[in-house]
Amino acid sequence: MSEDHTRVQEFFGARAADWDRKFPGDGPAFTAAVAEFGLRPGDRVLDAGCGTGRALGALRRAVGPAGLVVGADVTPQMLAAAQRAGRGAEGALLLTDVARLPLRDGALDAVFAAGLIAHLPDPSSDLRELARVVRPGGRLALFHPIGRAALAARQGRELTPQDLRAAHNLRPLLSGSGWEMASYADEDHRFLVVAVRRP
Template sequence: MPPSPSPAPGAPDPAGRDAQHSAELARTRAFFASRAAGWDAKFPDDGPRYDAAVATLGLLPGGRVLDAGCGTGRALPPLRAAVGPDGLVLGVDVTPEMLHEAGAHHPGTAALLLADCARLPLPDAALDAVFAAGLISHLDDPDRALRELARVTRPGAVLALFHPVGRSALAARHGRALTPDDLRAEPNLRPLLTATGWHLDRYTDTDDQYLARAVRTAG
């Protein structure tokens, strides 16, 4: 059998893109797997910030919400409180060890699913909101993931990209400087959200919170 032709110069390379994506997922799993058990102990005071960020989603009783990259499940209790017993809370993560911690810490709070946020096993327009804490910094292909989150949400749904500390504080924590190409910076994030089906309507970046709130556009 002859080899498959190579993509023309400048053309998309789906096989290469998928291979790179799979490799990045493996690195993400390896990073978080070894840290899952002690993750919450490292950041014991973040709970009120999660509560405040979840409140910006404007969830109603009976709503359907995804915690994308749910980790150990810190957002799951306030999400459940917001949608009530008749609502749906779905926690998705690519790291089994993180999901184990989420289930152990918050039993019965959410349906937990081992899945890739860029390839969700969900129907179109299934959700009213998406909460994503720290997710965007770990995406190798943000365009792909944000389009997928748009696919599974209804028009008018709300997306909250959150971190309990702002960009400058996080960079200082890791001993690095902010750079102009930081995806979370408003001038970079706004056009990306627009191109992937979202309208950025609130942006906060202070030492004690990062929150980019966007609304799912029609179409």
């Protein structure tokens, strides 16, 4: 495992037990983002970097009993917290690196990724891997329950033009990784980018 992944595991592993208690009001934002993502009954969806599985219930409701929901995370403590919260009932939980998914090409209709982009060691390569497992025309949602400015304020830092999630940086990054940005929303109460898998 790379040094980057070890750092991510250590960061989230130390916070897993208290994660849901720390952000108790995020549930409705996740539900609204999944609704806006426009999944259909029967769709196969991956929650990439699922953490404690806060999106899994909304994803399951969107795809229905005929759909497939998989939550993947590299941090064992996060998946353990998801199990304790009963979220393993909403979908299969997979301990894996989203940069090397054990899924065949085009296996999925969609990927939902909450708070993931800032933690990808190699964003271009990692987004290409997400594109690999999604069928052409399938979709990717990059989500965060608060917008870029609100998150920067929470973390006590300034927003810079180099911010990966700024539209002028994210559009070419997605484009070079097999995706086409379809919508971009960066508001106080949410960050939501939807991209479509190019043929």
